[in-house]
Amino acid sequence: MDFGFSLSKSSTINLDTVDTTLFRKLCEMEPDARICMSCGSCSASCTAAPFSGMSLRKVILAIQRDQDVRPMLSNCMLCGKCTMVCPRGINTRHLILTLYRIYDR
Amino acid sequence: MIDRIPSGFHPFVLPFLFGMVFVLSYCLFGMVRILWQLPKKDLRKFLLSLINPKIIVKNCWDILKDCLIHVKLWKRNKLLGYMHSSIAFGWFMLIVLGHLEVFLFVPERIHMFYYPIFFNYFVAEVGDVTIQGALLMFLMDFFLLVVLSGIVLAMIKRVHSRFFGMRRTARPSLLNQIGLYALWAIFPLRLLAESFTAHISGGSFLTIPANWLFRQFLGNDLNMLPTWWAYSIALCVFMCVLPFTRYMHIPAEMMLIPLRNAGIKIRDSRKGFAKLQVYSCPNCGVCIDACPMSVNRGNLKDCTVYLTRQMRRGNEKRIEEISDKCLLCGKCHTVCQVQVEGPQLRIIERSRRHYNLSPDYSNIDVQPMVEASSGAKVLYFSGCMSQLTPAIGQSVESILKKADVDYVWMDREGGLCCGRPMLTAGRFEAAKEIVHKNEEIILGSGADTLLVSCPICYKMFKEEYQLKGIRVVHYSQYFNELLQQEKLHLEKSDLCYVFHDPCELGRGCGIYDEPRKLIGKSAGIAEAEKNRAESICCGGSLGSLTLSFAQREEMTRAALENLYTSRADAIATACPLCMATFSRYADRPVRDIAEILDAQSSPVSEKNQ
Numbered sequence: 001m002d003f004g005f006s007l008s009k010s011s012t013i014n015l016d017t018v019d020t021t022l023f024r025k026l027c028e029m030e031p032d033a034r035i036c037m038s039c040g041s042c043s044a045s046c047t048a049a050p051f052s053g054m055s056l057r058k059v060i061l062a063i064q065r066d067q068d069v070r071p072m073l074s075n076c077m078l079c080g081k082c083t084m085v086c087p088r089g090i091n092t093r094h095l096i097l098t099l100y101r102i103y104d105r
Numbered sequence: 106m107i108d109r110i111p112s113g114f115h116p117f118v119l120p121f122l123f124g125m126v127f128v129l130s131y132c133l134f135g136m137v138r139i140l141w142q143l144p145k146k147d148l149r150k151f152l153l154s155l156i157n158p159k160i161i162v163k164n165c166w167d168i169l170k171d172c173l174i175h176v177k178l179w180k181r182n183k184l185l186g187y188m189h190s191s192i193a194f195g196w197f198m199l200i201v202l203g204h205l206e207v208f209l210f211v212p213e214r215i216h217m218f219y220y221p222i223f224f225n226y227f228v229a230e231v232g233d234v235t236i237q238g239a240l241l242m243f244l245m246d247f248f249l250l251v252v253l254s255g256i257v258l259a260m261i262k263r264v265h266s267r268f269f270g271m272r273r274t275a276r277p278s279l280l281n282q283i284g285l286y287a288l289w290a291i292f293p294l295r296l297l298a299e300s301f302t303a304h305i306s307g308g309s310f311l312t313i314p315a316n317w318l319f320r321q322f323l324g325n326d327l328n329m330l331p332t333w334w335a336y337s338i339a340l341c342v343f344m345c346v347l348p349f350t351r352y353m354h355i356p357a358e359m360m361l362i363p364l365r366n367a368g369i370k371i372r373d374s375r376k377g378f379a380k381l382q383v384y385s386c387p388n389c390g391v392c393i394d395a396c397p398m399s400v401n402r403g404n405l406k407d408c409t410v411y412l413t414r415q416m417r418r419g420n421e422k423r424i425e426e427i428s429d430k431c432l433l434c435g436k437c438h439t440v441c442q443v444q445v446e447g448p449q450l451r452i453i454e455r456s457r458r459h460y461n462l463s464p465d466y467s468n469i470d471v472q473p474m475v476e477a478s479s480g481a482k483v484l485y486f487s488g489c490m491s492q493l494t495p496a497i498g499q500s501v502e503s504i505l506k507k508a509d510v511d512y513v514w515m516d517r518e519g520g521l522c523c524g525r526p527m528l529t530a531g532r533f534e535a536a537k538e539i540v541h542k543n544e545e546i547i548l549g550s551g552a553d554t555l556l557v558s559c560p561i562c563y564k565m566f567k568e569e570y571q572l573k574g575i576r577v578v579h580y581s582q583y584f585n586e587l588l589q590q591e592k593l594h595l596e597k598s599d600l601c602y603v604f605h606d607p608c609e610l611g612r613g614c615g616i617y618d619e620p621r622k623l624i625g626k627s628a629g630i631a632e633a634e635k636n637r638a639e640s641i642c643c644g645g646s647l648g649s650l651t652l653s654f655a656q657r658e659e660m661t662r663a664a665l666e667n668l669y670t671s672r673a674d675a676i677a678t679a680c681p682l683c684m685a686t687f688s689r690y691a692d693r694p695v696r697d698i699a700e701i702l703d704a705q706s707s708p709v710s711e712k713n714q
């Protein structure tokens with residue numbers, strides 16, 4: 001039967017079953033990943049956002065949920081605007097480089 | 106002057122001979138290896154340069170200037186310059202004059218290459234002293250005195266480096282200390298040995314009185330031979346440790362100069378030309394005080410002098426740390442007497458890292474951007490960083506409008522990065538991809554001038570882009586042209602600005618005067634204590650990958666202190682990154698040169714009304 005709308009796929013995340021090894025590894029090398037407060041300043045200023053939807057805020061969250069971040073990350077140009085605006089003073093460029101380095105999904 | 110020892114030999118020359126053979130064969134081997142490591146194209150280029158008369162003259166002149174007289178150090182600090190050149194040039198003259206003596210008086214011994222070194226032991230003075238002989242003896246004593254004065258200064262420098270204009274010096278390692286003490290010992294021993302022998306071989310104003318003095322209480326010649334032995338052994342020790350110490354810079358620099366003059370570039374951070382640069386660093390430590398990171402005690406050991414040291418030791422962990430931390434501000438390269446390319450070495454070192462993920466920009470469609478950029482002669486690129494400092498782009502636009510320039514703003518609604526941050530992170534392939542995308546937009550736009558306001562982008566466009574038929578111009582140059590063509594009317598403000606030379610603009614592209622001219626025409630201008638090529642990085646540089654926010658803050662504050670020395674009312678700069686960085690902590694306004702010009706200018710037509 002067509003009601004003219006459909007149900008979207010469930011986006012429930014079961015944190016008990018998520019594989020967080022990548023996130024833990026990231027935090028080990030880049031402890032600042034834990035102090036991100038998801039303010040989104042980095043996403044608002046991002047040069048790559050119009051092209052790949054890059055948002056460092058989302059990347060940090062997605063890794064904690066073991067979701068694929070490759071498409072977003074692949075357009076980052078290391079331009080450094082996110083570092084300049086981050087209110088927590090996170091060295092975001094290095095965080096991204098570390099992710100490039102250890103990403104194993 | 107006659108030969109005193111019939112065989113022309115004494116066992117005490119053996120240590121010297123051993124050291125000499127060792128060091129010469131080591132250097133020869135090293136030289137061949139470095140040439141071997143050069144890419145074939147570079148090797149050809151180098152060998153061809155060796156037969157080019159113009160380059161030959163330049164090579165000789167540079168070697169004289171840099172290796173013997175140390176002109177650069179003289180400019181930095183007179184005492185430091187004297188110390189280095191007295192030892193290097195004095196020693197060189199001792200060797201040359203020693204050969205001249207042998208050549209003139211005992212020419213049959215010229216093939217024994219220890220002879221000039223121990224000349225005074227092997228000869229005896231008989232009959233009247235000729236005028237040449239006296240002159241040579243005088244010169245020998247004179248240059249020995251020159252070297253000795255340099256050694257005394259070197260000893261003082263170890264304890265009080267401040268006298269030499271240096272706050273910090275690099276700590277020598279154990280082998281370096283052995284080399285250092287051997288070097289210090291050589292010349293006093295030579296003086297003693299020649300003094301003890303002066304009543305036989307003759308001497309001059311230094312050795313004869315010393316000989317007389319010693320004879321007053323020593324009375325016999327028993328101390329002569331042991332001193333010559335000691336002199337020879339000191340030479341041997343020095344030459345044997347030389348390849349493993351900073352003194353390797355002596356032979357390395359002599360090879361570095363011809364390679365540099367041939368136009369060879371660093372291609373691999375561990376081989377060939379790079380290796381030679383690393384070995385040419387005498388650990389003089391001048392780059393420590395120059396480095397903006399040194400305001401932070403914890404970062405002292407990340408300066409270029411420690412990079413060369415760790416590269417020689419092969420300490421991978423430290424090499425990585427040092428390479429990633431640097432701001433790439435280029436100051437160490439500017440002040441360095443042997444021009445070790447600290448920033449370039451690090452960039453290439455960064456390119457050796459392995460990443461599991463690579464950026465990929467193939468999904469980016471440039472067609473809409475080409476369309477948005479078409480239709481004008483002048484294409485203005487503000488760069489991505491300028492989106493955080495919108496005043497720059499707005500001022501540039503306002504000035505262009507006032508001057509009635511036909512322009513279009515390429516990245517008004519956001520565009521791509523120029524690729525320089527990616528390049529300096531050592532990811533050359535990704536940077537190239539970004540470059541190609543931008544090239545497509547710029548070439549497709551039909552413009553004939555690319556106007557750039559960010560110095561980081563400007564350097565990138567100048568050096569890495571293939572933009573045939575398009576003039577790349579920095580806005581400071583372009584605005585000066587507009588003023589020359591009287592397209593703008595200027596009203597001078599009574600504010601006084603101090604101009605901060607952005608690293609990428611000054612040291613990076615050699616543009617120092619144009620921004621000053623602009624400010625000078627629209628307001629007052631003062632100079633900071635350290636300016637132009639000695640300007641201090643704002644600390645915000647994207648060059649550094651690992652510096653933390655707090656560490657950068659200290660650097661920014663130190664750079665601001667330098668600017669405050671000018672007592673200007675406000676700070677002017679020409680870089681969005683400098684502006685954003687300084688604005689955080691500055692106690693007075695920070696303005697871009699475009700803002701200053703915009704505030705003071707009006708269209709020429711208005712004036713005529």
Ligand code: SF4
Pocket residue numbers: 042045046047048049054056075076077078079080081082083092093
């Ligand atoms: S460095 Fe990457 S993530 Fe940060 S603003 Fe630039 S493009 Fe976006």
Ligand code: SF4
Pocket residue numbers: 035036037038039040041042043056057082085086087088089090092
């Ligand atoms: S700006 Fe900083 S704190 Fe805010 S979301 Fe981005 S990384 Fe997190």
Ligand code: SF4
Pocket residue numbers: 385386387388389390391392393409410413437440441442443444445
């Ligand atoms: S890199 Fe240059 S300035 Fe620094 S210690 Fe070596 S020679 Fe001196």
Ligand code: SF4
Pocket residue numbers: 395396397398407408409431432433434435436437438447448
């Ligand atoms: S480039 Fe600048 S920050 Fe890097 S080592 Fe040289 S002086 Fe220091």
Ligand code: SF4
Pocket residue numbers: 432434560561606607608609610642643644645646647680681682683684686
């Ligand atoms: S912000 Fe300017 S001065 Fe500072 S590092 Fe960058 S280019 Fe150099």
